[in-house]
Each structure stands twice: as structure tokens, then as C-alpha cells.
Amino acid sequence: MPELPEAETIARDLDPRLAGGRVTDITVHHHDVLATDPATFGRQLIGRTFAGAGRRGKNVVLPLEDGGRLVVNLGMTGRLVLSDAPRAGELRHVAVRFTLEDGRSLLYDDTRRFGLLEVFEADAWRERDAELGIEPLGDLFTAGALHAMTRRTRVPIRNFLLDQYRVAGVGNIYALEALFRAGVRPTRRSHTVTRAEAARLRDALQDVLRRAIGNRGTTFSDYRDGSGERGGFEPLLQVYGREGTPCAACGTQIRRRVLSNRSVFYCPACQR
DNA sequence: AACGCGCCCTGTCCGC
DNA sequence: TGCGGACAGGGCGCGT
The missing domain is CATH 3.20.190.10 (MutM-like, N-terminal)
Known part of the structure; x- marks a missing residue:
């Protein structure tokens, strides 16, 4: 959470x-x-x-x-x-x-x-x-900086985003949401991410994180009882936890698989 | 040496 | 209704 x-x-x-x-x-x-x-x-x-x-x-x-x-x-x-x-x-x-x-x-x-x-x-x-890694909402987190980092490693891009020594602060939920918005499949090897994709990924990450902060960081986890803040970010999630439901962009069923012992959700049509 | 995996712990949910 | 098992994600330590 x-x-x-x-x-x-x-x-x-x-x-x-x-x-x-x-x-x-x-x-x-x-x-x-x-x-x-x-x-x-x-x-x-x-x-x-x-x-x-x-x-x-x-x-x-x-x-x-x-x-x-x-x-x-x-x-x-x-x-x-x-x-x-x-x-x-x-x-x-x-x-x-x-x-x-x-x-x-x-x-x-x-x-x-x-x-x-x-x-x-x-x-x-x-x-x-x-x-610790670069702050994703900081001035140094440019498309060029992200692309330079992704080119240096072959780990799946989802794993790249989770590594706190590369980019600091991103967890599984926001990583998957940003990858969906950027049209990049979570399993893609980092070094194959193009400059244009890195630019979209940077923008998507910042957008997702800023929106979440705007919602006071409320994610899906506290939706079940009213013990804390109500409402929240959950309705904004487009792939996380949405296996089998239609993609908001193209209608294809969202797929789930396990990567490095952790769930990955993506649209097989929109994300390449 | 970079990378993948299992584990830590508890609450919740699902199926029998 | 009760219970066992799967599952959740963050990060560290270890093995390869």
C-alpha cells in the first residue's frame, strides 16, 4: 500500500x-x-x-x-x-x-x-x-535521464521501476498503471525501451503519482472498511487488479501473470 | 556483479 | 459455519 x-x-x-x-x-x-x-x-x-x-x-x-x-x-x-x-x-x-x-x-x-x-x-x-534512486517527481527525472538508465540493464521494465536504487518511490501498483498508460508491456526488457516510450513512461509515472497524491495517496487497500480515508484512487486504476475486465482503451481483456513472484496486469493489445 | 527468488508477517477472501 | 490455503506488496539476504 x-x-x-x-x-x-x-x-x-x-x-x-x-x-x-x-x-x-x-x-x-x-x-x-x-x-x-x-x-x-x-x-x-x-x-x-x-x-x-x-x-x-x-x-x-x-x-x-x-x-x-x-x-x-x-x-x-x-x-x-x-x-x-x-x-x-x-x-x-x-x-x-x-x-x-x-x-x-x-x-x-x-x-x-x-x-x-x-x-x-x-x-x-x-x-x-x-x-537511493532518482526522485520521479523531481526536476532530474527527465525522459533523457530515464532512457539513459533503462538502456543500461536487461531487467524487465516493471522490475526496473520497482528498484529503489534506480527510481525511488515507485511500487507495483503505480508501476503497472504507468506502464499501461505508456503502452509498454511490464515484461519488456529495459534496454529495448525506446526514447519515445521512455518519454511516455516518464509522463505517465508523474501523472499517476501526482493524481494519487491529490487523492491523499488513498489506494485500493483501505476500500473495504471505512476505517480511514474514504473514496480514493481505486476507481482510477485501469489495470491493477482488473484481470479479465475489458481494457478502458480497446476492450481487450486485461491479463494477469506472475513476474518475479509478483503480479503483473496489462492489456495485451495496448502494451507492446 | 547483476539479477532472481524466497522469506518475513498478518488480514482477507475464496472454495470446500 | 468453519477452516485451510492462496494471496497481497516492500525490501533484504542469499544463491547463481
Whole structure:
């Protein structure tokens, strides 16, 4: 569920409300979401003050006033919520609670605990940041830049888009939607993608991600109960989860297959 | 060395 | 109605 748009939405919500919050205590309910042991984690953060919230790829980045950072990878089911948020009391899988000086708490909730919380000091974060791929909504993500990258590898283009060390922030859902809009089959080897296709893919990726952010990052996953934001991006999905239904462009049945242990959906007529 | 695959974990859904 | 099994996607570690 959480890809770039979800991380962006969380960061925007948190930014003004978390700034100035000083950590006075940390309770770890599930240590497997931490990069270190709980005692070390506590020593790293207690007494330090959040400066706000941002994003890098799919990571929510919480800068500290002294230049360090708490970096949160949300995995599949991670959420970051302040205790005074409307539905904070409904969280059922709180893994870590950060008590703040003003009495509020920052809660990290993660049902499946695929997420990871890690503290970086300034230098270490610069290194980590440099390892991550290009930001798909950034100025550097041009058609030429994307094409130069795709030409250098033979991996299927869907796998290329999922690799956080190439393009940072794209997950399976938005990758497949962008490939459909660009008319490129997910299994196509990256190096065969033409310049024109790379240009369409860049535009499609940006369009899909921006629309998703406009919908507050709401994807299909929370449609079944009204526990969170209602409405959402799901009606906008044109191929993901639509096996057997007619393609919106040509009517051909959408096909599903498995690529690298993960579902791929595409229109066999529109995507070459 | 780039790449593919299995696994981590839980909730939901489907078929018997 | 209950239950087992398949399935979901992110990322890491390992084998090739």
C-alpha cells in the first residue's frame, strides 16, 4: 500500500504538527521494526527534537533539530499518526510509541511489521540518500535521464521501476498503471525501451503519482472498511487488479501473470 | 556483479 | 459455519 504518494501524504500531515516536538520517552512493543535494539534506539532519540517531516522515495524522513534523522520505511502496512489525530485510538498494531514533551505521542502502527525505523546522523544519511534512486517527481527525472538508465540493464521494465536504487518511490501498483498508460508491456526488457516510450513512461509515472497524491495517496487497500480515508484512487486504476475486465482503451481483456513472484496486469493489445 | 527468488508477517477472501 | 490455503506488496539476504 504505501508507495511514494502515501509517504508524501503522511509527511505533509505530520510536518507542521510534529515540528518542535521533543521526545521524552519511547515504548517499543515490537522491536522487529527497529534497525537496532530498543535500548540503543531509545538512547539515540530520547531528548532530541523533531524539526518536521519530509519524504525520500517511499521513506518518511523525520529530521531532528540537530541534523540527525529518524527514517521510517512503512513497508506494506506502516502508519505514522499523532495521538491527537481523529482516529489514533483505533490503531490496533502500535509497534512504537514516542512520547513527546507536550503530552502528545507519535505512534508507529504496523500490522505486518514489514516496516523499518532507523536513526541516521547527518553524515550517514547523506550516504544513504546518495544510494537511493532518482526522485520521479523531481526536476532530474527527465525522459533523457530515464532512457539513459533503462538502456543500461536487461531487467524487465516493471522490475526496473520497482528498484529503489534506480527510481525511488515507485511500487507495483503505480508501476503497472504507468506502464499501461505508456503502452509498454511490464515484461519488456529495459534496454529495448525506446526514447519515445521512455518519454511516455516518464509522463505517465508523474501523472499517476501526482493524481494519487491529490487523492491523499488513498489506494485500493483501505476500500473495504471505512476505517480511514474514504473514496480514493481505486476507481482510477485501469489495470491493477482488473484481470479479465475489458481494457478502458480497446476492450481487450486485461491479463494477469506472475513476474518475479509478483503480479503483473496489462492489456495485451495496448502494451507492446 | 547483476539479477532472481524466497522469506518475513498478518488480514482477507475464496472454495470446500 | 468453519477452516485451510492462496494471496497481497516492500525490501533484504542469499544463491547463481
